[in-house]
Amino acid sequence: MKKSAAFFAFFLVSGSAYAVVPTPTLPAPPPMPAPQIGGVKAAVLLDVNTDQILLDQNGNTSFDPSGLVKLMTAYLLYQAEAQKMVQPGERISVSVDAWHAPGSRMFIQPGLPVTVDQLTHGLLIDGGNDAAIAIAQAVAGSVGGFVDLMNREAAGMGLRQTHFVNPDGMPTPGQRSTAVDMARLARALLVKFPQVAKIAGQASYQYNHITQYNYNPLAGQKDITGLGVGLASADNWDLAVSASKDGRGLVAVILGASSRAVAGTDASAMLHYGFHGWQERQVYPAGAIVAQLKRVDWSPETLSVITPKTIQVVVPKPSQGKVESRFVADPTLQAPLKANTQVGTLDLLWNGKVLKSEPVLAKNAVAKAGWFSRLWHRVRGSL
Structure with missing residues (x-):
């Protein structure tokens, strides 16, 4: 009998072929437990x-x-x-x-x-x-x-x-x-x-x-x-x-x-x-857009947020679960902002646990919008 990762194939018996039977789905093995380091400070x-x-x-x-x-x-x-x-x-x-x-x-x-x-x-x-x-x-x-x-x-x-x-x-x-x-x-x-x-x-x-x-x-x-x-x-x-x-x-x-x-x-x-x-695992390449911020008092109205470098994480084996990201904006953000200015951090999470945080940057510059631009942004947003 030959076993593959996806199915079992059975021998021919009396000239008839038995159907291919899928293997049962087994739960993933638990992650390797961390060693308990005793007797040290x-x-x-x-x-x-x-x-x-x-x-x-x-x-x-x-x-x-x-x-x-x-x-x-x-x-x-x-x-x-x-x-x-x-x-x-x-x-x-x-x-x-x-x-x-x-x-x-x-x-x-x-x-x-x-x-x-x-x-x-x-x-x-x-x-x-x-x-x-x-x-x-x-x-x-x-x-x-x-x-x-x-x-x-x-x-x-x-x-x-x-x-x-x-x-x-x-x-x-x-x-x-x-x-x-x-x-x-x-x-x-x-x-x-x-x-x-x-x-x-x-x-x-x-x-x-x-x-x-x-x-x-x-x-x-x-x-x-x-x-x-x-x-x-x-x-x-x-x-x-x-x-x-x-x-x-x-x-x-x-x-x-x-x-x-x-x-x-x-x-x-x-x-x-x-x-x-x-x-x-690689989560984002360098320059990936991870968030967009919109403010009616900015010109342009939208600020794209990017990764300054390739972002990698290490996650527990086996690879069950999903890496999620959460952008946390700097609460003091104000225009004008230059391109490549740090505008917040990106939290990388595994099953709800923060693995690491990385700084993220403004892709484009934004200036303070004039009164006409602010009015136009509000009108356009209400359409």
Whole structure:
């Protein structure tokens, strides 16, 4: 007997063919349940392409992010390289402060040659605090100046619950962040500087004849691309892991795990859930009209609202249900309005739950209508 997706076909018996019988309609299997991450302070899973939070356990509560601070240090280093302030092959002078940095180290020292690229490896693979101090001084001239840049960049990214005190993540009063903020910082780093994945996912590197191994317990595994590890205190591990598969990227953040191994096991379960329990869908192409607003005191009377870019969402598997959209106009909209001005947001919903919100723009400009135009609009509307 041969079975297809649509029907069963039966054997011929005594020269007669039996009728094709449709298969019964079966209910769709339930969506993959989210893993329950126990024994940690916070856990967040974020989809990189869509910026959607797929799993959130205590993700907006502030904690010491410890070594995950280095994600911002790396971001500013890559930004400085893009601005030609430093170059990967450039030799950096190592200060005494960097040499004597406590905690994890790549063992740089004054007088020993080290390049920006080598510091990047030391920062991202074994979380070298000495590398972080040397990078801060090379980019901003001082650690204090670099920390100012870190907080300015965090504010620009909208990381409202994050405040940095140092570039290395050593526990210091006042340094705080959340799992959601760290996930969004990791996403910004991956999106703007994708070259980070070529280094952060490596299992080891060598500097000055010393082989250092990646503290990330998932480093070197298939699809894993980084990103950072931190130890806030004894039995208090933080981990940010990025992974890429079939064109999708995910970031899993764990704060406050009891061990590095536990953090890795939890992050692995989260990544599996993200890749196998969710799928990507395109909802609108760039430039799609999603709403039209009419006002008699506008000229022209109609304002078309468009998407500035392709809008994608990830939805639970199996793909049962419908993605719906809801335009929310800016309540303060007034003419005149220029084309490409943001006029509101578009909520994308799955079974009534908001998956994400995207800004939407005016396709055309509108001006204030004169008295004759307003009168004509009213007359035409009454016909």
